[in-house]
Amino acid sequence: MHTQLFGPVKQWGFVVRDIDAAMKCWVEQLGIGPWWGYRNVPLKSRFEGVDADIVIDVALSYQNGVQIELIQQKNDAISPYRAFYDTPHAQMLHQVAYMVPDLDAAVAQGKAAGLTERGMLSNAYSRYYYLDSPALAGLVVELMQADPAFVADYERCAAEAAVWDGSNPYRLLG
Numbered sequence: 482m483h484t485q486l487f488g489p490v491k492q493w494g495f496v497v498r499d500i501d502a503a504m505k506c507w508v509e510q511l512g513i514g515p516w517w518g519y520r521n522v523p524l525k526s527r528f529e530g531v532d533a534d535i536v537i538d539v540a541l542s543y544q545n546g547v548q549i550e551l552i553q554q555k556n557d558a559i560s561p562y563r564a565f566y567d568t569p570h571a572q573m574l575h576q577v578a579y580m581v582p583d584l585d586a587a588v589a590q591g592k593a594a595g596l597t598e599r600g601m602l603s604n605a606y607s608r609y610y611y612l613d614s615p616a617l618a619g620l621v622v623e624l625m626q627a628d629p630a631f632v633a634d635y636e637r638c639a640a641e642a643a644v645w646d647g648s649n650p651y652r653l654l655g
Contacts, residue, residue, distance in 0.1 A: 486594055487587055487624065491635070492548040492578035494623060496565040500538045500553040503572050504651060507542065513549065514650040516540040517638055526560040528600035528611075533558035535602070540653065543642035548635065550578075561600045561611040561621060576611070577620060580627035580635075584608060587624045596622060607631070 497503040500518075508514045518540035526533045536555040541548055552575070554562045565573055581587035588598060588610050596612035599621070603609070610624045625631070 486590060487579035487581055487622075489579075490547060490577055491580045491625075492550055492576070492623070493574065494550040494552060494576035494578055495572050496562045496575045497551050497553050497572040498566070499571070500540055500551055503551045503553075504540050506572075507549070507551075508650045512647075513542050513544055514647070515642065515645055515652050516542045516551075516650060518551075518653045520653060521555065522604070524560075524602045524604050526558060526600065526602050528559050528561055528563070531559045533560065535560045535562075537562070541638065543639040546639050546643070548578075548639070550576075561602065575621055576623040578623035578625060580632065581624055582627050584610065584624060584626045588612070591622065591624065 495503070504514075504516045508516070518538065520538050522537050522539055524535050524537065526535045535558045538553045538555060540551040543549065551572070552562055554560060554566070557563070562575065565575065579587070591612045592598065596614050598610060598612050600611045601608060607626060612622045612624070613620070
């Protein structure tokens with residue numbers, strides 16, 4: 482039996498130019514919501530060996546238990562997201578993400594499987610690693626630590642989204 486390298490996909494991440502317009506599109510055209518999120522989130526970025534401070538807005542929703550993430554970078558600093566802003570698109574699939582029990586071991590497994598570490602984002606609570614390969618043709622693999630508080634919040638929001646009645650679609654928290 483074949484084993485998935487990182488387990489089940491937990492998130493599809495999209496980089497967007499305007500997070501409010503993107504949330505509205507997902508709610509009105511696809512019926513996906515509600516959206517939880519944060520404004521002006523500061524992160525430390527290391528991308529292709531260059532360190533920078535970035536600021537993002539992030540919105541999260543869920544479809545059949547899988548998280549959908551919308552990311553709008555607010556400054557021009559180098560990051561795993563920055564190349565998107567050189568395209569003409571309003572939003573674009575950027576990453577497929579996995580929650581892993583041991584982040585460092587998962588990064589090593591990815592490298593052993595032929596993925597290249599491109600960057601890492603961090604804050605006081607978490608680290609997120611970004612890996613890719615030429616075969617993925619621009620799609621990035623994000624690895625995030627499956628700590629208990631993060632998993633509990635993920636599961637709570639996914640359960641709320643599963644029974645969402647269409648009311649209160651935007652629940653930005655900051």
